Amino acid sequence: MTAPSGPALPVPDGLVEAFRDYERAAAEGDTTALARFVAPGSSTLAGDPHGLLVGSDAITAYAAAPPPRRLVQTHVQVTDPDHALVVALTEHESGGRGQQTQLWARTADGWVITAAHTSEPPPALDSRIWRVVGDPLVPGTPGGPLSGESVAVKDVYAVAGHPVGGGNPAWEAGAPVERGDAKAVLGLVEAGADLRGIARADELGWSLFGANPHFGTPPNPRAPYRVPGGSSSGPASAVSLGHATIGLGTDTAGSVRVPAAYQGLYGVRTTHGAIGTHGVLALAPSFDSVGWLTRDADLLALVGDVLLPDTAGPAGTSELVLVPELLALAEPDVRDAVESWAAAQGLVVRETWSLGELDEWRRAFSTWQAWEAWTVRGPWLRERLHLLGPDVRARFEHAATIDERTAERAQGVVQTARTRLRELVGDRVLVLPTTPSVAPLLGSDLGPVRGATLLLTCLAPLGGLPAVSLPLRTAAGLPCGVSLTAAPGRDRDLLALAASLG
Amino acid sequence: MTAPSGPALPVPDGLVEAFRDYERAAAEGDTTALARFVAPGSSTLAGDPHGLLVGSDAITAYAAAPPPRRLVQTHVQVTDPDHALVVALTEHESGGRGQQTQLWARTADGWVITAAHTSEPPPALDSRIWRVVGDPLVPGTPGGPLSGESVAVKDVYAVAGHPVGGGNPAWEAGAPVERGDAKAVLGLVEAGADLRGIARADELGWSLFGANPHFGTPPNPRAPYRVPGGSSSGPASAVSLGHATIGLGTDTAGSVRVPAAYQGLYGVRTTHGAIGTHGVLALAPSFDSVGWLTRDADLLALVGDVLLPDTAGPAGTSELVLVPELLALAEPDVRDAVESWAAAQGLVVRETWSLGELDEWRRAFSTWQAWEAWTVRGPWLRERLHLLGPDVRARFEHAATIDERTAERAQGVVQTARTRLRELVGDRVLVLPTTPSVAPLLGSDLGPVRGATLLLTCLAPLGGLPAVSLPLRTAAGLPCGVSLTAAPGRDRDLLALAASLG
Structure with missing residues (x-):
């Protein structure tokens, strides 16, 4: 010394x-x-x-x-x-x-x-977050509205010149090199955004927490030692860390909204079918939607301007509806944050909904999602279940046991729920806690959190509804989110509303 | 608080x-x-x-x-x-x-x-070092001798699916996407090495210090606040930082050996022409050689086994020749390090060479290099000199003024020097300080260092000789290097010798 x-x-x-x-x-x-x-x-x-x-x-x-x-x-x-x-x-x-x-x-x-x-000296790239990253990987077309922005693309989208990895090494090793970009990727690059890189996903898109067993769990910078949220975990962490300004993800059961809430980001799940998913690795086609995450609401809306169809959506109001039964599904710290936020807004209506079927809806959602997931992935997975991490493997193993009658019954409930939810929301904006809790601690038992989270996050996919999550903080300073949900096609209205509410 | x-x-x-x-x-x-x-x-x-x-x-x-x-x-x-x-x-x-x-x-x-x-939170990638990086960017063929290794490829080599950037943004923007890999890149990947990414070069390969004005100066981890050495600066820093185990570079006038010495790495410049340069951005074809950097001598040699031709080189000895006139070109701290190293080896012969022409040789080397550089780059650069950083621009501007007669005279001197150097080295191994000094401090006047460095580093390219640089340290603990140079084709002998000397 x-x-x-x-x-x-x-x-x-x-x-x-x-x-x-x-x-x-x-x-x-x-x-x-x-x-x-x-x-x-x-x-x-x-x-x-x-x-x-x-x-x-x-x-x-x-x-x-x-x-x-x-x-x-x-x-x-x-x-x-x-x-x-x-x-x-x-x-x-x-x-x-x-x-x-x-x-x-x-x-x-x-x-x-x-x-x-x-x-410690940082690695070449944080491989928990990124599979490939460049300065840029692909330059945006000069002069577009997204010039100066950069995109982290979830590793379920086709990017020309690269295979789709899907968050699983065996899938990646067998995947062909893509010859073109998925529509949303191309749309962003043609609008001027640099493609920063291909970011990690939870395995085959089927998880809400981001704890990928193969590549490690991406960090949650605003809530260290807690999960980042998934399955768009890589894009979310990339945006949190300023590695990219736009995280392009997918949301089947909450995969954009959950990481948005856990990391204090803005996130949108678009109306089911509004943005084409050709070139996107499917999980459950009835629910899979394009979505994205940003650190500010204006950019969230600007990306919508670029990617969403030009056609006018249905007419609607900005009346905010708060449903105490749904709010009660959240833990007290998150509930308080959402209540405080709602209290600060104008035009909030408290409305009691009869939601006795919610548990049944959630089960039907999960059953139909699992049936579809096994339909699209079963042929490849049948001989390869041992190559999955334990959680996702257990879900696919369960999915493989669902018989057609059970699946059809579930689909019937999904359709009923869809109709009912659209009626309940009407031309208004439903306000929900995005997730019932803040990001769970790494290593905690995620099973119960998953069930409780799906009760809230399944509503938008059940209804085929768009949803925007805005960042809030609990009294302890941890990130959580409030979601705005409206009728199908009202994506632009929601994005504009989120931008106006800041 | x-x-x-x-x-x-x-x-x-x-x-x-x-x-x-x-x-x-x-x-x-x-x-x-x-x-x-x-x-x-x-x-x-x-x-x-x-x-x-x-x-x-x-x-x-x-x-x-x-x-x-x-x-x-x-x-x-x-x-x-x-x-x-x-x-x-x-x-x-x-x-x-x-x-x-x-x-x-x-x-x-x-x-x-x-x-x-x-x-501070690290960026997505250190864009001073990398242009594109992946986990991996391209996986190595399984089962090869380089399995488990990873390569940082200098941004002058063709990598399928990417343009060659050459260390200049305008060049990169206009470069086509390559359809295949350069031979050395393909050789490494087929031997099992993962391609980690494409690493930065000094502009168009024409610098010895690594201070790229467009992308920033890559760090020198063992000598902070000092230049990394160039022009294979990105691959060198990537290897120093453990981002890759192999840095694939090129060496025209010292571009592998200088960063090896400055960063405490092993580096080799191969016999001119021994490894094909198809798919490599040329600087001066009479001198351009493939080279690479590693953190250990065994791997340096293993890469040689993969990339070098199988044909046996000329017979030779391991007799080490130290030439006091050349040693005297180094600063005292580097000279002492080389002397101490030599003293620890057996079979070192001190030999006086008559090197009155050395300055003339160095000038002829620079003139012929500049003439060739303008021949290959002039057509593109003529309207774009303003897009270069000041140092490289000044060199190209000077290159543009060289007339054919001057160039021919220089070429004549180069040929004389080549013959003479090969005679002097014979079947033995010439021991040289790789560079006359440790890495200069950032911001210092590099002009005089450049001239002094070329006096030593031009010998191998003048002779078309292979050279291996081994890491040493000065008494103050700063990295420097000792170079072993031998007859053309003795690359494998030099690599084996370096591995045996550790």
Whole structure:
């Protein structure tokens, strides 16, 4: 260790030894030994590329051992005989340099770290978020309305020159190189947006949380250590991180709206069928819709101007309808955020809907979705179910067991629900919590969250309705969303409304 | 600011105000005001994604103002009434989160920062290094000898589905999408290496330092705040950072060997003509050679096994020849590193060469290179010189003035030099400093360094000789290189020798 120049205090007794012990534990990846250096208490800090952890409990639960690296330089600044800052320049076995800054304090139990800050050299690309990325991958046509914007395309859209990966390595390995772009991709590039790259999806588009077992879970920058939301997880994280301004996704059961809510973004699911899905990897054609995410409402609307059909939608009002039974499906923190938002808007009508069939609708939605998913993917998957991650595999395995009569019954319920929902919404705008909760913590049991989330997110696909999710925050500062849903074809109205509500 | 829990000391007087003043200066990008918070002295530290700066002079000279961001959380740990650590979680205007850790100290002149550590959310890709990058961009053929390796291809090689960018945006915009891979690219992919991406080059391959004015200067991780070396700068930085294991470059006048030396990598320039350059953007066809960079000598040789012709080269010895006149062209720190390395090897012969013509050879090399460069690029450049960065533009402008007689005379000298160099080297291995100096500091005057560097690096292209650069370090710990050069066709011998010398 080099001593600081000037009138510096001597390096206190035991610090060098403690630092060496820490480094030995780091080199051995010994997390138990490393944990002993975390100062106990709620004010201890540990920041790394995943986020800032506050409190020794969070640090011991989430902080990872540093990757293999050696120290190139070590500097010590002693502030008093019981405290010193130790700054190390690190060279990583995998290449590149990082920095480790630690505030050490002497306690009765020896030297501990009260604050740590670790930087690591970033990878070439964050492969949790991206499959391919370029500066740009494909330049936008100059002079269009989306000039200066950049698009992260979910890896279910055809991009000329690349296979469609679909979030599964085996699918990707067998997929042909596409000869043309999917319609929505081409539309954005022709409108001037640069194609930034192809972003990760949950496996075959069938998940709401973004925890892809093959490529890793994309980060949620506004809610670290929580899931990003899926299945348009890569485009959502790319937009959150400013890697792209537009995330082009698909939404079958909530795959655009859920990551929008979890990450504090704007997101739209368009009217089913409004934007062609030729060149898009299907999941459940009755519900699959094109959608996108942005960090601001004006751009969300501008993309709609480019991609949506020019034909005028049905006439409608901007009357906002809040249904207490639906609001009650959300957890208190999200409900409060939506209530506060609604209270700040004009023209909000509270209306009681008779929703006794909601559970039945949700089950019918899931059954029909699964039936369609097995119809489109079964022929390829039949011999390859073992190549899927456990959650998506379980869903496809269940899908394979659905018999035709069950599927037809479900389809009947879906049609009833569609008619009923369209009647209920009428020419107004339904206000819903986008999801019932904030983004779940990584590693938590997602099964119950999935069911509760679908109860809210299945309404738009059941009705074939467009939906726009606006970002809100809970009292604790975590992202959540409020959704505006209206009659089919009212996409532009919703986008304009979202832009006016900001 | 939140106070730490437990028996914490109160936040000292004036610290909050000082921190606010700092943040105001940061928000305004007021570097003069920010500099006032840097504690004077040689032990002050400032680390950011560019590297760790030590001492207030270096910090004021090189540290940049933080990018636009807001503070999401601020934590203070007071160690004594005169010292406190302030940790802020930042949310960047461009997306994503970072962290700022600062140790503040009270001085007679107020509160100053003695150590700072700043993390920023990384971009989608480091566009100084990469044009396009994927996981992978193109998968290697399974089962080959290079399975598990990944290649950063200099943006002068054809890669199917992409234009060749050549390090210049106008060239890239007008370039056709390639329908096939250049031979060396295809060879690596067929041998199992994943194509990681297309990495930046200096403009049209004509520079030795890597300071591309359009895309920024790629970082030199082992020598921060110094140039990376060029023109294979992107592949070199990609290999240094572990983004790829193989950097495929070209070497006309040193474009592989210079970045190898500056970044502490292994690099090879192959015998002129040994590996076909069809599909490679030419600079000076008499000297252009395929080359590559790695972080270890075994892989450098393995790539040679894949790409080099199978035919046996000429017979030769491993006798190392050190020429004091050539060694004297290097600066003392590099000379010492090469001398120490040579002293550690067996069979080193010191030999005096009569090199009175060396300056003339170097001038003839540059003249003939420029003549060829204008011959191949002039037709496109004639109306587009203003689209080049100033250095490369000046070289092409000069190239345009060379008349045919001057060029022919230069070619004659080149031929004489070629014959003479081959005689001098014979069947032995010439040991040279790869470059006369360590990587120059960013912003320094590169003109004289260029001339001095070419005196050494022009020897291999003049002779049409293969050369392998091995990484060394100066006494100060900065990377430099030692080059092994031998008769044409002895590429495999040199690669094996480099691997045996480690």
